[in-house]
Amino acid sequence: MLQVSGKMNITLVDIAKKAGLSVSTVSRILNGQQRKYRISDKSANLVFKVAEELNYKPNALARGLRLKKTHTLGLVVPDISNPFFAFITRIIQLHAHNNGYSLIVCNTDENIESEVEQVNLLISKGVDGFIIMPVGTQSDHIEYLINNELPVVLLDRTLANVKAGMVLVDNFKGSYDATQHLINKGHTAIAIVLGLRNTSTTNERLEGYKQALIDNGIEINEKYIVGNDFRIETGYIETKFLVNLEKPPTAIFATSDIITVGALKALAEENLKIPDDISLVAFDDTDFAPYLSAPLTVVKQPKELMGEIAVKLLIEEIQNGHDEFEKPKIILKPKLVIRNSVVSVSKPVSI
Amino acid sequence: MLQVSGKMNITLVDIAKKAGLSVSTVSRILNGQQRKYRISDKSANLVFKVAEELNYKPNALARGLRLKKTHTLGLVVPDISNPFFAFITRIIQLHAHNNGYSLIVCNTDENIESEVEQVNLLISKGVDGFIIMPVGTQSDHIEYLINNELPVVLLDRTLANVKAGMVLVDNFKGSYDATQHLINKGHTAIAIVLGLRNTSTTNERLEGYKQALIDNGIEINEKYIVGNDFRIETGYIETKFLVNLEKPPTAIFATSDIITVGALKALAEENLKIPDDISLVAFDDTDFAPYLSAPLTVVKQPKELMGEIAVKLLIEEIQNGHDEFEKPKIILKPKLVIRNSVVSVSKPVSI
DNA sequence: GCAAATAGCGCAAACCTTTGCGTTAAAGTT
DNA sequence: AACTTTAACGCAAAGGTTTGCGCTATTTGC
The missing domain is CATH 1.10.260.40 (lambda repressor-like DNA-binding domains)
Structure with missing residues (x-):
């Protein structure tokens, strides 16, 4: 005063x-x-x-120095402005705070070097634990954390051979279900616009798509498999490409919310109406999805759960120490939400 | 190794x-x-x-302790999962990082006690500066920062009598323009759904709305002024209320992206088509706005600039010290983006 | 050959907390 | 009266960095 x-x-x-x-x-x-x-x-x-x-x-610095605890968590995320990640960040922030932890948020822009840098920064800052949504191409820096007994939880994406706690979504199933839905509606010329390759999510989504086609005896057309990162521009460019193919697909599966925005833009430009002219299914639900000109059929991920469980796992590991042997690996189920962006094709278009 | x-x-x-x-x-x-x-x-x-x-x-803790500098900024935001704030957070994170600063993100849920708590936390953690989007009802804790020469920049919302750097949007003008646009299209029964009262943004948006009505000789109908926070539910409930009035408005002005989602939901439920049955204008643009069943006419805020300038101001104050007398106050102009959610009413409905 | 300059580096304090170990004085016991 | 227990607190180290000041040994200048 x-x-x-x-x-x-x-x-x-x-x-x-x-x-x-x-x-x-x-x-x-x-x-x-x-x-x-x-x-x-x-x-x-x-x-x-x-x-x-x-x-x-x-003075939290002095206290942290003495106690070797900062009551701070580090979150490493590819892109906070992406609505999917933004929402999860919010949930993580909420539950961290409820447990007395604050949150340093780092962005990697899907860049592995940036990711390594951010992790080192967080080590320097002495965070008590890490929640990481890894780019996915490399894991040395994550293994370093584990070897040094720094608690880590991997979220959304996994890495091969890394013994960390994980919270994942069954992307294979989500993708399979979406593709199967399109097939059930009579589509056979189905394209998929993928996000960043070599991430576990993208790999699984591609596999789910392929398996659904195979299981239904539909030949895989490599021309229909496009996209290589999670950006609006990717959705836009690849959709433009697809609809201008000699033999364009009758349905497009956009594998992220942000790719979907680009796809919508491209389709609007090309004057193609959804679902009459072309069908669209998307990964990730957004608040606006029901109110689009064609209410979007989507694969909805349990975002609240993802964030909440990740925090829970992490804090448990921080407080109870690491069970060397039993690192939890939680796999959540996505859900197909059917709205109105897919039309029935009575006479399946042949390949 | x-x-x-x-x-x-x-x-x-x-x-x-x-x-x-x-x-x-x-x-x-x-x-x-x-x-x-x-x-x-x-x-x-x-x-x-x-x-x-x-x-x-x-060890950044030891270094920070010694240097009294942590190269960390604190961001206090009402709700990161709100797309508007999420985007700004991303921009702030980006520019902070580009300048060698990391970011601790705090959420207040529009709760002043929580805000005070978060600010204290950030003080404890020794952040070098604060970017705050204040709840707006109280400013003691912010003045404490200023008195103790801790750099602060207020973003999006202002506080009366606080001598801090500020980056604001001309909400009055944005709101005035949107209302005027509706009036130009022949509307006179115009409702506004407001966010949290007593924030500077909400106050200004209300004033802009009123002034436009007054300037056009339209009587202000208190029944058409509703809403009191930035939540989907608010948009939903208030819209439901409005369209069920004895004399419902012909146009609704939703003063935030998230309120808009609620409004869309309510209108869909009530089977009211935009813009044929009712017109809608919104504050905040979103990626999906152009692709809604009625492409949304919106007041677009310069979000990139807001975030970038806030960081720039803050870092300048951190590095060059505080000019006691001249705290910059930047006011950015919003822009009306006309799409297709407003219909022309040839014969103005009388009140 | 002697003083002065300079290269090259170390000492120890300071930043603020926490905590193991000790100390002192009073109260209780027999 | 001599001794043990307990209440109530203090000393000092530790944690990892940074930095003003100071020290030595070698060069340079004349």
């Missing part, structure tokens, strides 16, 4: 001086160790009063 | 021992002060080599 002075921060020393006690006693009182160290109520009350008066704010 | 041992972290001391030099020399070499302190190339090279071998990672 009266504290209108300069930058000088109040420390335990200041409180100790003013209260006529030692720093250690003040520290103990302020940390609720009064009983344990049998400190008189008189001293305790005095310290609380003085701390309040001086508007004391503990 | 060979570092497969336990948790023991490598410090300057370890490097110093192995290199046969003092800790201070090692520190100076690793911080590029070789020339300044006239350290031989031989020593420098040796230190770099040893540091590499031991896989040294500086």
Whole structure:
């Protein structure tokens, strides 16, 4: 209140001086160790009063240095502005906060070098644990964490041979179901627009797509397999390409919300109506999906659960230590939400 | 590489021992002060080599403690999962990172107590500066920062009588323009669904709306002024209420992206087609807006600029110190993007 | 050949907390 | 009265960096 002075921060020393006690006693009182160290109520009350008066704010750096704990989690995410990741970030922030942890958010832009850099930064900052959605091409830096007993949880995407806790979605099934849905509606010329290759999610989505085609005796057309990153432009360009093929597909499967935006743009430009002229199915639900000109049929991921479980796993590992042998691997099921962006093709178009 | 041992972290001391030099020399070499302190190339090279071998990672806590600088910024935002805030967060993260700063993200849920708590947390963590989108009802904690010479930039929302750097949008104008557009199209029964009251943004948007009505000689109908927070449910409930009025409005102005989602849901449920049955204008553009069943006419805010300028201002204040007298106040112009969610009413409906 | 300059580096304090171990004084026991 | 217990607190180290100041040994200048 009266504290209108300069930058000088109040420390335990200041409180100790003013209260006529030692720093250690003040520290103990302020940390609720009064009983344990049998400190008189008189001293305790005095310290609380003085701390309040001086508007004391503990220095988390010094505390972290001493305790080797910062009560901070590091989140490494490819792109926070992507609605899917933004939502998960929010959930993670929420549950971290509810458990007394704050969150440093790092963006990698799907760049492995950036990812390594961010992880090192987070190590430097002394975070107590990591939630990582890895780019997926490399895992040395993650293994380093594990070897040094720094708690890690992998989210959304997995890495081969890494012994970390994981929270994943069954992308194969999601993709399979979406493709099967299109096939059920009579489509056989089905294209897929993929995100960043070599990520586990993209690999599984591609496999699910292929398997559904195979299981239905539909030949795989390599020309219908396009896309290589999670960007609006990719959705746009690849869709343009697809619809201008000599033999364009009758249905497109866009494998992320952001790719979908690009696809919508391209289809609008080409004056193709969904679903009459072309069908569209997307991975990831968005708030706007039901209100699009063609309410979008989507594969919905359990985003709340993903974030919540990831935090839970991580905090458990931080607090109870690492069971060397049993790292949990949680796989959640996606759900096909059928709306109105797929038309029935009575006479299947032959290949 | 060979570092497969336990948790023991490598410090300057370890490097110093192995290199046969003092800790201070090692520190100076690793911080590029070789020339300044006239350290031989031989020593420098040796230190770099040893540091590499031991896989040294500086301890940012210790450094921050000593330097009183953490190269970390604190971002306080009402709701990261809101697409508008998510996008800005991304931009801020990007520019912070480009300038060598990392970012701790805090969420307030539009709760002033939570906001105060988060600010205190960030003080404890020793962030070098704050970007805050305040709830808006109280400013003591922000003034505390300013009095203690902790750099702050207010973003999106302002607070009365606070002498901080600010990056704002001309909400009055955005709202005025949107309302005027509706009036130009012949509407007179125009409702507005507001976000959280007593925030500067909401206040200004309400004023802009009212002024446009007044300037056109249209009477203000209090029944058409509804809403009190930025949530989907608010958009939904208030829209339901509006269209079921005895004399429902012919146009609705939804003052945020998320309110818009709720409004869309309500209108769909009520089987009201946009724009034929009712017109809709929204604050905030989203990627999906053009592809909705009625491509949405919106007031678009310059989100990239908002984030970029906020970071720039903040870092400038961090590095060049505070010009006590001249705190910049940047006001950006929003832009009306006309699409297809407003119909012309030839015969203005009388009140 | 002697003083002065310079190259090259180390000492120790400071940043703020936490905590193991000790100390002191009072109260209780026999 | 002598001794043990307990209440109530303090000392000092530790954690890893940075930096002002100071020290030595070698060069340079004349």
